[in-house]
Ligand SMILES: Nc1ncnc2c1ncn2[C@@H]1O[C@H](COP(=O)(O)OP(=O)(O)O)[C@@H](O)[C@H]1O
């Protein structure tokens with residue numbers, strides 16, 4: 001079974017406002033309200049690609065109810081832990097550029113955290129656990145590494161987070177991490193702007209403990225570093241309508257193919273296809289769109305001139 005963990009889900013309020021006038025009353029041109037959060041989005045896209053998962057995490061209040069109902073209506077399986085307080089609302093404002101205002105998370109008690117560990121103690125070898133998104137302030141950022149260290153042998157972990165949580169988690173030897181180029185740069189206090197930078201710092205993440213690393217670079221392609229080698233993938237050309245959830249779609253697309261074939265390169269290709277298909281749609285990708293974009297993505301070995309890790 002695949003389990004996704006979203007410690008910090010959200011209701012994403014995506015607003016199109018072509019002509020924002022600050023300090024005045026504005027009326028939106030278009031809006032969408034969606035259940036969001038990184039693990040939630042991974043479960044959603046896995047479902048669209050024909051794979052079942054169980055969405056775990058913490059939800060609360062009217063926003064939490066909205067998330068649970070939306071996901072069940074979409075045909076997903078959820079086993080959320082209910083907390084006091086409202087799940088956050090994240091505003092994504094589109095007016096030519098994309099501005100994000102992420103809301104405050106409810107407080108998660110120690111007791112609730114214990115319940116999550118109890119759920120995860122049921123995992124068995126062959127299961128995959130996806131730990132995705134930020135850690136609410138009330139939980140210590142070491143929770144992801146604690147979860148990884150608690151999983152039985154043979155359970156694979158995929159991690160998509162940033163900052164301190166990412167830094168600690170890579171040391172707990174996850175199967176895969178997927179930072180974007182900004183998140184990778186932040187980890188080392190540098191700017192990652194080129195494929196060469198992504199490879200240099202991706203190798204450092206492997207040296208810290210992650211088995212495989214995907215660095216997504218938005219419209220500039222993506223890199224995967226594996227034991228079998230380093231590979232580059234282009235992104236297909238298209239009109240980006242909404243990039244919210246595109247990175248989560250990369251994770252879901254990768255995982256859906258990896259569990260079917262065990263082939264990292266094919267999984268990487270499908271991950272990029274899913275990311276771009278979601279970016280090119282107002283909501284999330286469909287399987288048909290993903291399969292159609294997949295053909296436009298070439299995955300090629302990266303030639304680093306045989307250079308060794310510094
Ligand atoms: N301009 C673009 N053109 C095509 N695909 C894109 C574009 N921007 C994002 N994507 C797709 O979304 C994926 C994730 O985007 P990225 O911005 O790197 O990650 P995140 O959403 O995690 O910040 C990319 O790997 C790609 O598949």
Ligand SMILES: O=P(O)(O)OC[C@H]1O[C@](O)(COP(=O)(O)O)[C@@H](O)[C@@H]1O
Nearest residue numbers: 036037038090133134245246247248
């Ligand atoms: O947990 P975080 O890091 O605050 O991110 C939450 C936000 O990220 C999303 O999961 C989208 O993530 P991506 O665009 O990186 O795929 C939104 O649904 C949500 O609002």
